Every structure is written in structure tokens, then in C-alpha cells.
Amino acid sequence: MTRSFYELSPQRMRDFDIELTLLLEAIYLKYQHDFRHYAMSSVRRRLTQALEEFDVLTLSQLQDRIIRSEADFNRLFHYLTVQVSDMFRDPPYFRALREHVLPLLQTYPSIKVWVAGCSTGEELWSLKILFDEAGLTERTLFYATDISPEALARAEAGIYALDRIAGFTRNYLASGGKHSLSDYYHAAYGGARFAGSLKERVVFADHSLSTDEVFLEAHLVSCRNVLIYFDRGLQDRALGLFERSLVRRGFLGLGSKESLRFSNHYSGFDEFRERERIYQKR
Incomplete structure (x- = not known):
């Protein structure tokens, strides 16, 4: 069994980091995917797990595999991208959008809304429901981006396991939901399918916050629980993309453990709802 990085000897830890x-x-x-920052x-934790999955002893052996086999790289890609989310995750964030941000966007x-790092789509469909209940669906265009083609495909399908629905429903109600969440899905393929009419006015696209540039002018950028996986330099790069993408007085939403406060872009924003990590471009 592969030991965790921190169980290795000091010399082996140094070798591991070189590899x-x-x-x-x-x-x-x-492959032009940049995980260097x-x-x-x-990354250490996930690659330690990958060694066991690939049945190799060292990262050098793993490197040899993925350079020669795109299929092996695609398997490894899942270890390097985090695809964990929930619908209406952190309900106070969605309640703050509902009560304080959407009334301003109605003007x-x-x-245009950019859901950056949309993963498998839970946040996208949450926002679509939020905008639908505010009567903004017909004049809003959503851009959902991620670096994982598989995650984008799952997001577009909008199908989630039935055992997750109870948690989704609790979050929806806690966020101020106006109806029943069951109004937005139907049983399909052994799960609950959310896409349906919600799929309208959504553009799915491959986009990397590490290497790609601004591609739209947005009124709201929601990128939650993504920056925590970046180092400080890459966080600043991503936040720079968001700042340049937003219209004047546009809104940026981050995850509950993320903040603009110590970034190089802090001066470009006001703390609109600091507790819920919602910022407004100056």
C-alpha cells in the first residue's frame, strides 16, 4: 500500500517533490494543462492516491505512463481536478444573491453570468433556478466553464443521484426557495434530471483559469471553492480574469473559505456582502 507523502523519509519527500x-x-x-501553480x-495528496491506482511506486514511473498514453493521462486527470459540489451549497450565499444582488441586476x-469552474453543474443549475424565480431567465445568458470535458458533459446532462436530492432540497429551502425543488427535475436514467427547460440560454465551454484569457463581459461571476486549490500567484491570475471580465459595478461571488482581502485585486472591489463573499467591482 502506498504511504502518504508525510509518512515518507525526509530524503524520499525531497525526491517526491522533484518528481x-x-x-x-x-x-x-x-497536454497543455497547467497544474504547476x-x-x-x-496535489501531493491526490497524486499519492494515484500511485496506488496506477500500481506504480514513483511519480517518475507515473510520468512515463502518462506521456506515452493519453488514456492514462485522462485517468490521472480525474485525480488532479476536484469535482465536488452540491446544489445551493452554502445557502446564505444564494439567499444573499436572491435578496441583494438580483434586484440590482434586474435594472x-x-x-451575462459566468460560472467559472462549474464542475458537474450543481451551482449552475442552482443559479438558473434562482434567476428563474426572479423572472430574469429570458434576459440572462449563462456561460459555464471548466477544464474537464467529462465534468462539462455531466453538467450539461444535469443528472444527479436520487440520494442527493434530500440535501439539495434542504439547501434550496434554506436559500429562500419559492417553490418545491421537485418542480425543476424529473426522474430519468435512475436519477433526477435537472436540465430540461433550465438548459436554455446556457453555453458550456472548456476554459482554464491557469492558461486562458477573458472571453466575455459579465454582470456576475460566480467561482466558488476553486481558488482554494490554487497557489497565491494563480489565485491572483484568476481574480484578474474576473475583474477584467466584469462590467463596472458587476458582482463576484467566491466560496466561503475564499477572500479577495489579501489579493492584488482587492482595491478593485467593494465588499458588497463580505460574510457571504460577494464583492462588487468599483
């Missing part, structure tokens, strides 16, 4: 640097560089050169503690004749 890790080379592996991430190889991935960037071969992700938080290393998280625009058309609205």
Missing part, C-alpha cells in the same frame, strides 16, 4: 515538479511540467508540455499540499436589459 512532482517534473511530472507537472511534463503534463503542461504534453495548484496548491501543492492538495439591466440583458445579463
Whole structure:
């Protein structure tokens, strides 16, 4: 069984980190996916798990595998991308959007929303429901982006396990939901399918916060629980993309453990709802 990184000897830990640097560089050169500035503690943990999955002893052996096999790289890709979310995760955030942000967005004749790092779509569909209940669906265009094609496909399908619905429903009601969550899904493929009419006016696209640039002018950017997996430099890069993307007085929503306060872009925003991590561009 593969030991965790912190159970290794000091010399083996140094060797592991050298191999890790080379592996991430190889991935960037071969596949143009840049994980070199992700938080290393998280990357170490996930790659330690990958060693066991691939039945290899070292990251050098793993590197040899993924350079020669795109299929092996695609398997490894799942370890390097975090696809964990819930509908209406952190209900106070969605309640703050409902009560304080959407009334201001209603003043625009058309609205664009960027859900960055949309993962498997739970946050996207949550926002779609929120905008639908505010009567903003017909004038809002959503852009849902992620670096994982598989995650985007799952997001577009909008199908989730039935055993997750009770948690989704609790979050929806706690966020100020106006109806029954069951109004927005139906049973399909052994799960609950949320897409249906919610799918209208949504654009799904591959986009990397590590390497890609601004591609739209948005009124709201929601990127939650993504920056925690980046180092400080990559966090600043992503926040710079969001700042340049937003219209004047546009809104940025971050995760509950994320903040603009110590970034290079803090001066470009007002703390609109600091407790819920919602900021407004100056």
C-alpha cells in the first residue's frame, strides 16, 4: 500500500517533490494543462492516491505512463481536478444573491453570468433556478466553464443521484426557495434530471483559469471553492480574469473559505456582502 507523502523519509519527500515538479511540467508540455501553480499540499495528496491506482511506486514511473498514453493521462486527470459540489451549497450565499444582488441586476436589459469552474453543474443549475424565480431567465445568458470535458458533459446532462436530492432540497429551502425543488427535475436514467427547460440560454465551454484569457463581459461571476486549490500567484491570475471580465459595478461571488482581502485585486472591489463573499467591482 502506498504511504502518504508525510509518512515518507525526509530524503524520499525531497525526491517526491522533484518528481512532482517534473511530472507537472511534463503534463503542461504534453497536454497543455497547467497544474504547476495548484496548491501543492492538495496535489501531493491526490497524486499519492494515484500511485496506488496506477500500481506504480514513483511519480517518475507515473510520468512515463502518462506521456506515452493519453488514456492514462485522462485517468490521472480525474485525480488532479476536484469535482465536488452540491446544489445551493452554502445557502446564505444564494439567499444573499436572491435578496441583494438580483434586484440590482434586474435594472439591466440583458445579463451575462459566468460560472467559472462549474464542475458537474450543481451551482449552475442552482443559479438558473434562482434567476428563474426572479423572472430574469429570458434576459440572462449563462456561460459555464471548466477544464474537464467529462465534468462539462455531466453538467450539461444535469443528472444527479436520487440520494442527493434530500440535501439539495434542504439547501434550496434554506436559500429562500419559492417553490418545491421537485418542480425543476424529473426522474430519468435512475436519477433526477435537472436540465430540461433550465438548459436554455446556457453555453458550456472548456476554459482554464491557469492558461486562458477573458472571453466575455459579465454582470456576475460566480467561482466558488476553486481558488482554494490554487497557489497565491494563480489565485491572483484568476481574480484578474474576473475583474477584467466584469462590467463596472458587476458582482463576484467566491466560496466561503475564499477572500479577495489579501489579493492584488482587492482595491478593485467593494465588499458588497463580505460574510457571504460577494464583492462588487468599483
